[in-house]
Amino acid sequence: MPTFRQLLTQKLRDAIGKADITVPDGITIEVVIASDERFGDYQSNAAMMVAKAARMNPRQLADAIVTAFDGSCFCEMPTIAGPGFLNFRLTPETLAASVSSQLADGMLGVPSVADPKRIVIDFSAPNVAKPMHVGHIRSTFIGDALARIARYVGHQVITDNHVGDWGTQFGMILHGWKTRLDQAALRKDAIHELVRVYRDVNAATKADEAVLETCKAELVKLQAGDEENLKIWRECVQLTLDQLHGIYARLGVTFDHYLGESFYNDSLTPLVKDLLEKNIAVISDGAVCVFSDGSRKPEQDPFLINRGGEWVPAPCLVRKSDGGFLYSTTDLATIDHRVRQFTADEIWYVVGAPQQLHFRQVFEVSQRRGHATRMEHIAFGSILGPDGKMFKTRSGESVGLLEVLEEAVERAAVVVAERDLPDNDKSKIAEVIGIGAVKYAELSQHRMTDYKFSWDKMLSLQGNTAPYLINAYVRIRSIFRKLDSGGGCPHTPSPSSVAITEDAERKLALKLSQFGEIVHDVLSDFRPNLLAQYLFELADTFHGFYEACPVLRSEGLTRHSRLVLCELTSRVLQTGLGLLGIQTTERM
RNA sequence: GCGCCCGUAGCUCAGUGGAUAGAGCAAUGGAUUUCUAAUCCAUCGGUCGGAGGUUCGAUCCCUCCCGGGCGCGCCA
Numbered sequence: 186m187p188t189f190r191q192l193l194t195q196k197l198r199d200a201i202g203k204a205d206i207t208v209p210d211g212i213t214i215e216v217v218i219a220s221d222e223r224f225g226d227y228q229s230n231a232a233m234m235v236a237k238a239a240r241m242n243p244r245q246l247a248d249a250i251v252t253a254f255d256g257s258c259f260c261e262m263p264t265i266a267g268p269g270f271l272n273f274r275l276t277p278e279t280l281a282a283s284v285s286s287q288l289a290d291g292m293l294g295v296p297s298v299a300d301p302k303r304i305v306i307d308f309s310a311p312n313v314a315k316p317m318h319v320g321h322i323r324s325t326f327i328g329d330a331l332a333r334i335a336r337y338v339g340h341q342v343i344t345d346n347h348v349g350d351w352g353t354q355f356g357m358i359l360h361g362w363k364t365r366l367d368q369a370a371l372r373k374d375a376i377h378e379l380v381r382v383y384r385d386v387n388a389a390t391k392a393d394e395a396v397l398e399t400c401k402a403e404l405v406k407l408q409a410g411d412e413e414n415l416k417i418w419r420e421c422v423q424l425t426l427d428q429l430h431g432i433y434a435r436l437g438v439t440f441d442h443y444l445g446e447s448f449y450n451d452s453l454t455p456l457v458k459d460l461l462e463k464n465i466a467v468i469s470d471g472a473v474c475v476f477s478d479g480s481r482k483p484e485q486d487p488f489l490i491n492r493g494g495e496w497v498p499a500p501c502l503v504r505k506s507d508g509g510f511l512y513s514t515t516d517l518a519t520i521d522h523r524v525r526q527f528t529a530d531e532i533w534y535v536v537g538a539p540q541q542l543h544f545r546q547v548f549e550v551s552q553r554r555g556h557a558t559r560m561e562h563i564a565f566g567s568i569l570g571p572d573g574k575m576f577k578t579r580s581g582e583s584v585g586l587l588e589v590l591e592e593a594v595e596r597a598a599v600v601v602a603e604r605d606l607p608d609n610d611k612s613k614i615a616e617v618i619g620i621g622a623v624k625y626a627e628l629s630q631h632r633m634t635d636y637k638f639s640w641d642k643m644l645s646l647q648g649n650t651a652p653y654l655i656n657a658y659v660r661i662r663s664i665f666r667k668l669d670s671g672g673g674c675p676h677t678p679s680p681s682s683v684a685i686t687e688d689a690e691r692k693l694a695l696k697l698s699q700f701g702e703i704v705h706d707v708l709s710d711f712r713p714n715l716l717a718q719y720l721f722e723l724a725d726t727f728h729g730f731y732e733a734c735p736v737l738r739s740e741g742l743t744r745h746s747r748l749v750l751c752e753l754t755s756r757v758l759q760t761g762l763g764l765l766g767i768q769t770t771e772r773m
Numbered sequence: 774g775c776g777c778c779c780g781u782a783g784c785u786c787a788g789u790g791g792a793u794a795g796a797g798c799a800a801u802g803g804a805u806u807u808c809u810a811a812u813c814c815a816u817c818g819g820u821c822g823g824a825g826g827u828u829c830g831a832u833c834c835c836u837c838c839c840g841g842g843c844g845c846g847c848c849a
Contacts, residue, residue: 267792472847490845491775505847512849539843648797652811664808737808
């Protein structure tokens, strides 16, 4: 089912062809949603664009386009405004038919992609022996939402949680495990105890150089395959994963794979060997490095940085001079696996913006190794502490993710408690509302924006929030409950013969039809906030309709049409929120 | 120093070549015999950090400046 934007764009291109207008190179003829509803439903600045390039009169050009335009009853004759805007307005019949077919369509009017891709999405990536904190919110929620949306439009998505289960921090954990672990505390809350041990040892290393040496020795033993240390390490990983699974279950986030860093341990040596053999990497100061190949301008070269006015090498290190491997090495091995074993067409990394340089380097090294896979770093800004600076996760100065969820559910429960709802449902409803509020707070924001963590903002239940959207859904379901209570089977209006007469109906029908456009816009620039904004506007438009157009008190075709609009709105809301990973509830 | 990101209403944020820059919160005033008031309507609120430039048209693109965040060889 094509969207109105697609249909109008096609009609406009046809008209331009028919009018014998040549479109200069570099200009794309497009139709977009009208910036102001007074101008129409859709608009295009094609005439002005073409006129500018061809040095013609834009209004004359617009006239010629309108003359050649064949709307065939589905929209009214385009109008010309201002310096040459083309404004399009759909007929009520078109909107009515659109509502019917959208309701009958299993995809709710969202076109499937023409060329489905196999996409690996890497997100969340918590560390073993560390609690998830607010910093993980962005990667986890954005990644999950993008995975859901990509799947919905027909891509084959593989989600992979690249857990930080291997690294230098294990030296301290191993030493701490052996010397200062509290077994009872470990059974009670494993991650909490592991963090305590880690911090304890970390402090000890600062005071005593010898402790640091011991930790390093433990790490070397682990890396060399020492049985005792491996056993402890495995237990740490398992304990952490057990707790993570609980959190993900609560969040409704799932992964197809949990291929942590350790999964690639055996691939690192051959990988570095291969890089050296192919002369992609060279040894420098004892370390194995990849340098610039000089194919780019210095400003755009990820392997160069400027120091005091001179461009000096900023190599990507893949093996330390002591033989140890690095972050980049594992990431390169991970790409190999995703390309070869998963046969990925694309790999998306939902990782914070500070790592942009790292990914530019890793992607380029992969390309030099011959991988043609499209790789995208879907960066996002930082969640800042009250001082406006990044939370220091190393020292653990952050807010725990679990704490946020619990506070959110608690606040929702306070409101739910005051309501006339079945007691059995109350905790479930508070859970849906609370978790939904946290997710929406994140997803409704542009991903690149840095923001200060604020309990009140993250947990607000009023205004542009998940509860607002869920409330619109609940109101609709309430209408159908009332309708059904008359007896008989639950009512689902048939999509047939809809009539759009009132302005509020028209606005709602138009807004509903744009669901299919927005979902694709999200993926074109990896921006779930566009969908969040759309859903907010849809709920807002619905509320206008709800105030202006009584449903159950109307009759005949009007009543039927309004029921169809309600049913479709509730489905779009439920599906749209679902694409953001947010659940709905029947009552609240 | 160089690179990346950011600066929009009192606060938090959308909008990124188009028409009179929008929303939420806060403030003020209204709306419930009526399908859930976690709602709706109205009012108040802006030199889009500053200065130049390109353009018929700039919050958006280019240059410079100011302010903030992050990154920049053996951590991840």
